[in-house]
Amino acid sequence: MKVNVGGLDRALRIIVGLVLIGLTLNHTIGVWGWIGVVPLATGLFKTCPLYSIFGFSTCPMNRKTT
Numbered sequence: 001m002k003v004n005v006g007g008l009d010r011a012l013r014i015i016v017g018l019v020l021i022g023l024t025l026n027h028t029i030g031v032w033g034w035i036g037v038v039p040l041a042t043g044l045f046k047t048c049p050l051y052s053i054f055g056f057s058t059c060p061m062n063r064k065t066t
Contacts, residue, residue, distance in 0.1 A: 004051040005047060010043045010046060018036070021033065
């Protein structure tokens with residue numbers, strides 16, 4: 001898959017994912033907090049399947065300049 005998640009987007013995804021997982025492990029929020037695995041994975045792998053489907057990218061290397 002192509003890289004389509006840029007720097008700030010990537011950092012926010014990783015932080016949100018870790019916070020949600022941490023809160024779940026701490027029993028602060030319920031089981032739904034495991035959804036944090038999704039933003040964490042997309043941040044770590046630098047690719048988002050939904051971005052690919054809609055042709056969107058926040059990665060400056062992939063932007064077309066015309």
